[in-house]
Amino acid sequence: MQQLTNQTVSQLADAVIQNDYVRADVGIGIVHLGPGAFHRAHQAVFTDNALALGGDWAICGVSMRSRGVRDNLAEQDNLYTLAILDEQPAYQLVGAIKEVLVLGDQREQVMQRLTAATTHIISLTVTEKGYCLNGDGLLDNAHADIQHDIANLTEARSAIGLIVAALQVRHSHNISGLTVISCDNLADNGSKLEKAVVAFAAQIDQELADWISHNVCFPNTMVDSITPATDEALKQRVADALGLVDNWPIQREAFTQWVIEDHFSGPRPHWEQVGVTFTQDVSGFEKAKLRLLNGSHSTLAYLGLRCGFETVHQGISNPALKKLISTMLLQEVQASFTAPDGMNVEEYIHAILARYGNSHIRHLLSQIAWDGSQKLPFRLLGTIKDNLAAGNSIKLLCTGVAAWLHFLVDAAHNQKQITDPLADMLLENAAKCSGDSADDVANLLAISQVFPAALAQDERFSQPVTDAYIKLAALNPQNVESVIESL
């Protein structure tokens, strides 16, 4: 079978969706940092759809370190397939990404793209840890990458440092400002990014920091679409559907949502005509999505792994687990925030549960379990803090926290690796756990990089976490239902 390339596109099976634009004629207008699966399944697809409406809005993807995306896509002219796996599977050819660069290998080209007058947007999916923030959501000046970049800006290796390096050149060469769009699952992602970039720039040159404040917009966004990692089964499925080999397709559910604060410095693609929502205030949507979807996703991941399940579908198909998740959402999470205008929270919750039940995608719980130290504060701890302040229940929210602690202890005691920027420290602490649940929980809640001291020392929090931890310690394949029901 031949490979998907510019030359072979004409042979694609008729059923494959293709947007109508001349790819060779479209210039690059967006530089995206972190062109991983989520970007390629989400923003790049909205942009591909918008390209059919005109404009030089092709994307240059920049990987900070890894060469995987560039090397896999190089052989196929950066074309790839989106498999939409739901009741009605569909396949779409995506050509919006015209170039992929790796910062470590191609710094000069990356800087040329970032500083080109024709580049109007820098967007990012670099995950929570890529922002180098401290527990207060501000730039972490003690972070090794930030210290390195402040001392060696021309060799910047963090996203924040790279953006400041590019903005410095734009400013000094009188090139226009632009819009920097965070597409990661952080509350107030744009505002946090802006503060971090300006705080970094101020340490280099206060005038540059002021110029950024006046010439660069950082809209807040909410992004949503469940995107499991690419596996061999997907490659096979896509080859069967296309009649061509695609080395690096991606998959997602049919549901996709992007809400962007209408706060731009310069032009943008015709996103509003292809389903992107522009609004004055994203924070309500963002909070709702982070707390309802991501909060329950992480809870399901750690509890589900503890029960011995592998995928989201398996986890949510267990009646006891589904009941716990839905009660947590309807009773505890819903109480923690004010719904944005136009959002029916109960419908939103039922839609999320239905999405988890999608049997056409295989979404590994272990993928969601990555980077717990970075995710828990945004997904569960803020909700817990707000509920405590308002006198609302946090019992079920604490089960996810307790299951994460078991996840760490299990990894430490069985010499398993975990993916987390704080992995060494977390596992070192978890290895000290001796089996006395109360002591073990106290020892782990003392990890101040994750749990603010005031919360860790609050018995209204530590007690239910300990209770859940004790019950989960007794869980085995024979008693899953009864232990989960007892939580």
Ligand code: CS2
């Ligand atoms: C997931 C998210 O991996 C994870 O942590 O919770 O990637 C989730 O699938 C997306 O945010 C859905 O929009």
